[in-house]
Amino acid sequence: MLRRSAALLPLALAAVLAAGCAPVERAAETPSPASPSSDASSPTPTPTPNLEPVRAFDGDCDQMLTIEQRDELLGAGSITVAEQMALWEPERPVPVGADPVGTAGGLACTWYAAEGSEPAAGVRNLTTMVLPAAAVTNEIAAAYSVAFCEPNYDASACRLGVRVGDDWVSATVGSEVYEAPEELLSAAVEAVSRNLASATKPRPADRTDQTWSIPDCVELGEAIGLEDIVGPYRHGYWEGSEQPEDVLFASAGIARTCPMFSDSERLDYNTHDFRILSPLVAPGLGWQWNQLRTGAAETAVAVEVAGAADSFGVDPGYGSVRVFATDGTNIASMWSQDAEVAAEVLSRMLTALSR
Structure with a gap:
């Protein structure tokens, strides 16, 4: 439901040979060894996808x-x-x-x-x-x-x-x-x-079977059982509104932010804290993983996200941590005052988006 295949189906060409010649008498000949049929030629290999974009x-x-x-x-x-x-x-x-x-x-x-x-x-x-x-x-x-x-x-x-x-x-x-x-x-x-006019022209990273599709935020929240983690919540911005770049990136299939916040009218403050969440889903962003890792070296903290190929947190000292996780092809990230909560949300996101 939350994944779209990007595989290309190979095309096959079939040739039918027909002959319509009248019989002609001729001397017997020693038959030549049969040559391999062109129809039996090996299939064209699938091109290797370009997972690194040209910027x-x-x-x-x-x-x-x-x-x-x-x-x-x-x-x-x-x-x-x-x-x-x-x-x-x-x-x-x-x-x-x-x-x-x-x-x-x-x-x-x-x-x-x-x-x-x-x-x-x-x-x-x-x-x-x-x-x-x-x-x-x-x-x-x-x-x-x-x-x-x-x-x-x-x-x-x-x-x-x-x-x-x-x-x-x-x-x-x-x-x-x-x-x-x-x-x-x-x-x-x-x-x-x-x-x-004289610069390198852009070329997108190729989509593969492993590239996520852009999710519907409501469906994603339900698929990961978000209420089990953070308690009752509502979709949308606690303040502000969706910006044109958000719409552009989602329609282009390269990113979606899913803003959510605790529903204060239903929240039990004895069991859950009020939270404002904006998890980011970035299909195909795996090409940037090493840059993110290297760039965060000074403020990086160890955060394990179950099911991820790799993960880490960034603690800039504001009282919250941004956790990044990747499956090798895609990236998901989220800010939270509780790194364990972020890790649990991202772990479930990776599972749901990879189905």
Whole structure:
């Protein structure tokens, strides 16, 4: 129910030979040894799947937009996400996050304007993204072909997306932007598009029999018996709402977040704590496992997830742990104040999604 086969069925060609010649008298000949029939030739081997995607711009944000282009868009002194996080919390290592965009061969990069710089009203950051156009539904492409803004918790972001050949290029600005800066968004898309013309083109990782399908969150919660672990719960966001990127990634088959939270009206606080959960399902993200492992080395903690090929936790010191688990092809992860609860939820997810 929660798994879709991606195997390709081989095609067989059959040839029928017919002869219609009149009989002719001829001298007896010694028969020649029979040669193998072409119909008995060995079958064509199944191509080895490409489990590693080929990423736009080779996965390099500096190729997507040069420093000069970023400064032209955001103002002099623009900085990367890692540089911004280091300014906010210089004592903490910069974490490596799950990157489902890469599974589709795409690349998403974010930069921040320098302190005191505001290229347009309310704009503090810029994200540009490239995906194969085939990964973007017609509805999403049409919706963001014109720049407009949408709320995100207590902030707002504005987006624009344009098809460029076989690819789709988008730009997003935040954090308190309530009127779309069309000139800035268009300039960002145009700059990325110019660079893309001579860059590595994206190629998704191949799907296999082991690649999960995107689950229905309600069905997934029931399949794993989530209420047995956390008590009564409700689906949806405790605060905020689903963002366009969430819809895009789910429709592309590369990621789905299933937000859930305890149902306070039915919860027995003597037996269960109030929890806010957002487990991530990332089909085909196994290609990033080593990067996640290496990037989390400074804050990694041992967490065993039953049934996983490998698992670990990341403890950044906020009082909660993010647990990652993989079956070798796919990745699931979840934040929780209780690593054991996260491990149990993820273990059941791996079983349910692999059926």
